[in-house]
Amino acid sequence: MARRAKPAARRGRPVAKAPKVGAGELQTLLDFVRYAVTRFAEAKLVFAHGTTDPVAEAAFLVSETLHLHPDQFEQFAHARVTAAEGRKILALIERRVSTRKPAAYLVNRIWMRGLPFYVDERTIVPRSFIGELLDSHFGDGEDATSLIGDPAEVESVLDLCTGSGCLAILAARHFPHATVDAVDISKDALAVAARNVADHGLDDRITLHRGDLFAPLGRKRYDLIISNPPYVDAEGMAGLPAECRAEPALAFDGGADGLDIVRRILAQAKAHLAPQGGLLCEIGRGRDNLEAAFPQLPLLWLDTEDSEGEVFWIAASDL
Template sequence: MEPNISSIFEQAQDSLITLRDLMRFAVSRFRQADVFFGHGTNNAWDEAAYLLLHTLHLPIDQLEPFIDARLTGHELAECLNIIRRRIEERIPAAYLTHEAWLGEYRFYVDQRAIIPRSHIAELLEEQLSPWVEDPWAINRVLDLCTGSGCLAILAALAFPEARVDAIDVSEDALSIAQRNISDYALETRIHTLKSNAFAAIPNERYDLIISNPPYVNTESMAALPPEYRQEPEIALASGEDGLDFTRIILHEAANHLNPGGLLIVEIGHNREALEAAYPDTPFTWLETAAGGNFVFLLRQKDLPGGR
């Protein structure tokens, strides 16, 4: 009979000595338990390194200098606890550490909001070049479905003259967004607002609208790993084909963009369904590290009702 998980962790408390020991133990346990990755890492080694270095208050990108360091009894207990919680509770690492990273930028997060991750982030780091010729000419930006506020913050940093409206239907998410905005000292430039899509801003117009909306279809929602079920369903599910919220954006965005304005939306794996639903819409698909099928761009004049 194989030992139960309590026995395994009790033995670990008495046997493991160095960070290298813990890394091997964590990777073995993650693989044995078949935990799912995808909230910042994509494999057991990187997940273990991040969780352990964070727990030990060490730089999360510097494992090697500390790999053979001996741990105190208290440190070992804390590390084993976070490994065990990751396995037993299936809580994503970002919720365990209350932080998520987009490139070099750190954001606070907890289970009131979706974990920051978006292909739009890398596009903002390049100031949306070449689609935005003059970043200083962008004066107003809307981040629709802001969640933790991460894209609103990156947009404010990318476009130094812009005022940003960060909108979400969830008050819980907006409280997290406000915390992150304060962490970056951007309170005077980013305004949070509760709204169901554009409802609370009927007369506002922007130079740029960005959105990482809910886009998981019904079939995929039913198959989500437990880790993704820890996130708010409202931030993930978007109807039978995953396009319910994207349709709202496409039908209303033209009325909220200035002439020449840009709409940029992330839609997950729904490109084929989107193009089938809107065969006459000239989507431009933007290249990211993951490929060119996940983020589209439209100019104001190319949207329904645009001119």
């Protein structure tokens, strides 16, 4: 599962007809990025699927078309694009505008924490903050902050609502001696997760389970549970932008107040945590609702570079 976009207007936006681009008018990677930004602005696209603004998304699409790692864009920004490459870039830009599908679906790729992952319409586009928090709050360096001790001593991790499997993979890489169980109720999402697990060579450490939250796990306990569950409330579901409506609704819908799944996780997590373990859970903008529903819980809210109060930590002993 992954970060959800903010609600936005849904329908009735006319899309400007694509202007004709003459031969040689756009030459460099930056030229195509500038053109894409203009087209995206005209179409009033929404950005919340791995890129947060039109410039970043344009650079992402150009780089993917040219088979460049995101870190290579600056190096080649002023390089000229061939005519054939230019046609492919322009076609991709127009597909983004005309379909309003997330860019990740158009290229079947998303990047998280510097790693590539396959994605398609069978699963939500991952954009969780939890990957960043694993690095910032579960470190092993002398100056690192760690909520769970030495990452090398973590032996078991559970990823609930795994979706495309990205967080399970990031957790397996971050905790080198841990086995990871990843659960999702969607057969389609798990097919995408299986592909990503295989692509990253982690079949021996990550086990995928189909089922409803803890149901397929028996009485197993974990040092760490992570989850990015469905948490969009009814109002948010009604106002999802077109980009988000291209994703599986199951991955968004958190019930009337957005907390249906979160409540169940909190109710059952203690029975599946080791005594010194804890739960790391992302809930978007549901902090006020959650604190009102569970005033007795000492939730620790963790911020990232781009978020504030969207992910909480709670130790097993406090559940």
